Amino acid sequence: MQILRHNALIDIPWKNGGGITRNIALGSCDGQTAWRLSRADVAEDGAFSSFTGLIRILTVVSDSGMVLQHSQGGLDADPWQPVRFSGELDVFARLKGGPLTDLNLMFDPRLCDAAVTPRRGPLDQPVTPPATGMTALHVLAGRPTFGPLQLEVGDTAFPVEQTQLKLGTGDAVLEIQVLYLDQSKPIKFVIAAR
Numbered sequence: 001m002q003i004l005r006h007n008a009l010i011d012i013p014w015k016n017g018g019g020i021t022r023n024i025a026l027g028s029c030d031g032q033t034a035w036r037l038s039r040a041d042v043a044e045d046g047a048f049s050s051f052t053g054l055i056r057i058l059t060v061v062s063d064s065g066m067v068l069q070h071s072q073g074g075l076d077a078d079p080w081q082p083v084r085f086s087g088e089l090d091v092f093a094r095l096k097g098g099p100l101t102d103l104n105l106m107f108d109p110r111l112c113d114a115a116v117t118p119r120r121g122p123l124d125q126p127v128t129p130p131a132t133g134m135t136a137l138h139v140l141a142g143r144p145t146f147g148p149l150q151l152e153v154g155d156t157a158f159p160v161e162q163t164q165l166k167l168g169t170g171d172a173v174l175e176i177q178v179l180y181l182d183q184s185k186p187i188k189f190v191i192a193a194r
Contacts, residue, residue: 059082
């Protein structure tokens, strides 16, 4: 199992000054992004960058959420509720109650499928990574135990074998699953530089 602690993440300021991204992990295939997992601090209302050809699953992990406005209407991105949408959708984010932090999974649907699922305590169950893919657990609240390790808010764990997850009352995590669809090309998995 590999753990990326929240305090090891590197801040990457946005060019428009509206926030900060912290990369967590990346899957690449032939030099192209197969998937990417990151956290972002969103400081103000603003347009999202376009990621043509990718699907996004965005989950607000702190504070009061935002509305993702687009030409067909809007998507409510409420805390701990994953929202899935096309990376090329022209989105303008309106914050509901001020600055927030979100977790963003982007993936190429030609190479992968993915899901993000909130898990809340009390819970005691095994987590098994897929044979061809990646599983991550990102801590939302409390101090859950994953195998022999205790995790803190903002930490991300990457199991390589079945591992027991224990969530006490008040603990919560996001379970991120990425399944590789094309077995003919290897997808290289890299935890963010720190």
